[in-house]
Amino acid sequence: MNALGNMSFRIERDSMGERQIPAETYYGIQTLRAIENFPISGLKPLPTYVDACVLIKKATAIANGELGCITPEVAQAIVQAADEVLSGKLRDQFVVDVYQAGAGTSHHMNVNEVLANRALELLGDEKGNYKRVNPNDHVNYGQSTNDVIPTAIRIGGLLALEHTLYPALSGAIAALDTKAEEFQDIVRSGRTHLQDAVPVRLGENFRAWAQILSDHLTRLETASQDLMVLGLGGSAAGTGLNTHPQYCDRVAQILSQLLDQPLRPAPHLMAAMQSMAPFVNVSGALRNLAQDCVKISHDLRLMDSGPKTGLKEIQLPPVQPGSSIMPGKYNPVMAEMTSMVCFQVMGYDSAIALAAQAGQLELNVMMPLIAYNLIQSIEILGNTLAALTERCINGITANRDRCAYYAEGSLALVTALNPHIGYLNAAAVAKESLETGKSLRQIVLEQGLMSAEDLAKVLDLEQMSIMTKPQTAT
Known part of the structure; x- marks a missing residue:
């Protein structure tokens, strides 16, 4: 902003021409085009995804600097800019909608432009003056969206x-x-x-x-x-x-x-x-x-x-x-x-x-x-x-209490009676219990199908509910 409160701009150029970019922004002309092209969801890139992209740019700057592909000075500036973003700075500059150009070129260039412009500032240059640090030629050296x-x-x-x-x-x-x-x-x-x-x-x-x-x-x-x-x-x-x-x-x-x-x-x-x-x-x-x-x-x-x-x-x-x-x-x-x-x-x-x-x-x-x-x-x-x-x-x-009530009243307890009175007798006991409201225990004892002592052992809920552990082969 200038003293009159009017927004100031810088001019950036790409292969399609010139555009005015708000002077305070760190993204550049390709990001601006993406903002205009994709007003779709309002969803911006997830912070973790930004971290991932910036970590790549940090690693590539280190590698390219070591290998002599970019100057050590430029490599260090890109790394410092990346570290600032990773620490939480400039997060509002990653602005391209999730639904965007195929393969992610728009978001990729957004990252390249932000890091390039911050690196320029660190080197004492103005944002948008890409001669010293260029989004494509330096931040993206040896890389592709692909x-x-x-x-x-x-x-x-x-x-x-x-x-x-x-x-x-x-x-x-x-x-x-x-x-x-x-x-x-x-x-x-x-x-x-x-x-x-x-x-x-x-x-x-x-x-x-x-x-x-x-x-x-x-x-x-x-x-x-x-x-x-x-x-x-x-x-x-x-x-x-x-x-x-x-x-x-x-x-x-x-x-x-x-x-x-x-x-x-x-x-x-x-x-x-x-x-x-x-x-x-x-x-x-x-x-x-x-x-x-x-x-x-x-x-x-x-x-x-x-x-x-x-x-x-x-x-x-x-x-x-x-x-x-x-x-x-x-x-x-x-x-x-x-x-x-x-x-x-x-x-x-x-x-x-x-x-x-x-x-x-x-x-x-x-x-x-x-x-x-x-x-x-x-x-x-x-x-x-x-x-x-x-x-x-x-x-x-x-x-x-509720667990015990349901466990004691479950008709499925009759399953434990199968080996002792047979499946058909057990089914008949269950049916009568359901029709009359009598408990399974009461019906079994009334019909003399088992002794009270044996029935108490068979219908011991504590024992019935102990899980059988698999036997590990040796």
Whole structure:
């Protein structure tokens, strides 16, 4: 702004002509064109995705500086600019809509322009005067959208997994295991087809959920191995055009150090930029996790249903009033939220699958959609599990009396009688109990099918609900 409050501008040029750019902005002319071309969703690039792109630019500047492709002075300025962005500065300068030019060229140039203009300032030059530091010639030296963006998706996915989903998933597993120990002595009625089934331990329900999530953690860790193979260095179409012979290996080494991950160059750079299979694989593992999270959240809601007319075997902690009109009502809102997020993750996975097969020849042009959906899926699922653990699982209590009442009254207890009175006699006992309201114990004793002593042993709920452990072969 000048003294009169009028906005000041600088002039930038590209292959299509000149444009006025607000003087205070760090993005440049190609970003401006993208803003004008794609007023679509209002969704801006995820911070983790920005981090991933900037980390690539930092690593490439270091490598190109070491290899003599750009001057040490320019390399250091780009690295310093990248470090500032990674520390949280200039975040409002990454402005291109998620739905943009195919392959992500618009976002890529947004990153190049911001880093170039900040590097110019650090060197004492004016923004937009790209002779000393150019977005294309220096920040992007030896690179192409073709190899930078698929690498950024890989790094963004790894960052999101390490910082968000893995810790949250591990925390949920630990919380469920803790509840399993707390509830291990509580017997409840199992239910299959939403009908009475044999007694089970409430603690084993929680332990089963912990095991399910633990298995998903293993699947995700396996799938994420694909993200560690980088196509960076392929440049245009995977040929490595305009790159130093040592660049590919060196930039992978630097990124490995920056991320503390065992990253390595892909055996075939063209393949690494064409195939979106690594992202489909990780997204599929996320969808798989989401499906079981929905199941667990629905189970929690069912077991908490009531308080007077439902199961109410457990109490989920009330975290907010549940109704604008019914006083005293509390809803299982954390479990409900979990299901909604998981449905969104499943939708993202479907879009990723469609985008992954939509590439042609040497490039997949749907990468911006894949980038957003994959990283967003990881982060919202991680945030959801963290919130569910903190505000729901940790505070769950058991209704011991209600669990015992249902377990004792379950018609499925008759299953334990099969070896002693036969299946048909047991079925007849169950039918009579349902018709008359008499207990199974009473009917068996009235009909003289078993002695009271033997019946007490057979219908011992504590013994019936002890899980049989698999025998490990030696």
